[in-house]
Amino acid sequence: METVMIPDWSQIAQAPMPENCGWQGHYRVRYSEIGANGRATLPALADYMQDSAGWGAKDLQLAYDDTVAQGVAWVLARMVIMVHHYPSNGETLHLETWPSGFAHRMASRDWRLFDEKGDICAVAQSFWALFDLKQRRAARWPDWLVERLPEPPGPKLIDASSRPASPPEDLISRNSIIAQASDLDIYGHVNNVRLMQWILGTTNNGLADFQPKGIDIQFRTECRQHDRVMIRQTNDYAAISRIENTDAAGQSVTTDLVRARVMR
Numbered sequence: 001m002e003t004v005m006i007p008d009w010s011q012i013a014q015a016p017m018p019e020n021c022g023w024q025g026h027y028r029v030r031y032s033e034i035g036a037n038g039r040a041t042l043p044a045l046a047d048y049m050q051d052s053a054g055w056g057a058k059d060l061q062l063a064y065d066d067t068v069a070q071g072v073a074w075v076l077a078r079m080v081i082m083v084h085h086y087p088s089n090g091e092t093l094h095l096e097t098w099p100s101g102f103a104h105r106m107a108s109r110d111w112r113l114f115d116e117k118g119d120i121c122a123v124a125q126s127f128w129a130l131f132d133l134k135q136r137r138a139a140r141w142p143d144w145l146v147e148r149l150p151e152p153p154g155p156k157l158i159d160a161s162s163r164p165a166s167p168p169e170d171l172i173s174r175n176s177i178i179a180q181a182s183d184l185d186i187y188g189h190v191n192n193v194r195l196m197q198w199i200l201g202t203t204n205n206g207l208a209d210f211q212p213k214g215i216d217i218q219f220r221t222e223c224r225q226h227d228r229v230m231i232r233q234t235n236d237y238a239a240i241s242r243i244e245n246t247d248a249a250g251q252s253v254t255t256d257l258v259r260a261r262v263m264r
Helices: 009-014 042-059 064-070 143-148 192-202
Strands: 023-028 072-083 092-103 106-114 120-132 172-178 214-219 228-234 237-246 252-263
Touching: 009 106, 009 120, 023 042, 042 064, 042 072, 042 092, 042 106, 042 120, 042 192, 064 072, 172 192, 192 214, 192 228, 192 237, 192 252, 228 252
Parallel strands: none
Antiparallel strands: 023 092, 072 120, 072 214, 092 106, 106 120, 172 228, 214 252, 228 237, 237 252
């Protein structure tokens, strides 16, 4: 049984934001981002984080516009979000983010969100790989990119385990989806937040106001337009699997695109 991470919210709130690589901004919880209880959804918080990652990278000349001419871009490989409390409709949030480490050709970035009262409401840590846009696979880090990495990086706000979520073998098929053009992002694959929505829509036990304590979600490979995927789930674990074809016995052959553990 995997242990549940318990954040030290006081320490998270008090950690200094690095002067050399930190970015901060404000996000207002919009009506389209809340559930029936009037509070923001987890994908909405993830969307703020994804947006701010781009602005933070832009300050370091490492954003999409800076790398695409070189044929590479950052792609999200894993994200761990922990929520202290969900903000309400119309609330203006203060967000802070920074790169928090570079190892094994993987870059990490941390976030923290404060509500209007100045209280911490969420924290997250993510891991990013460099992606070859032509070959559609992981790329080596070129010298020009390494030279732009901040030294030192900022502090890690949580201690995410080195092992991502590992769902059991007995996941049960709950839903199937065909990826549409409206699901795609600038990279031509289904956006990470949309994939998170698919996962949470399957693990919500039918609750309209499902607001988990967190999620550990791993993005293993692309989900492309017209891909037919199956969402499988058992208890707190879920996976999005692409249906490739059938084998000689007539059984579906699948590839896991996303694996996740939902923290309730």
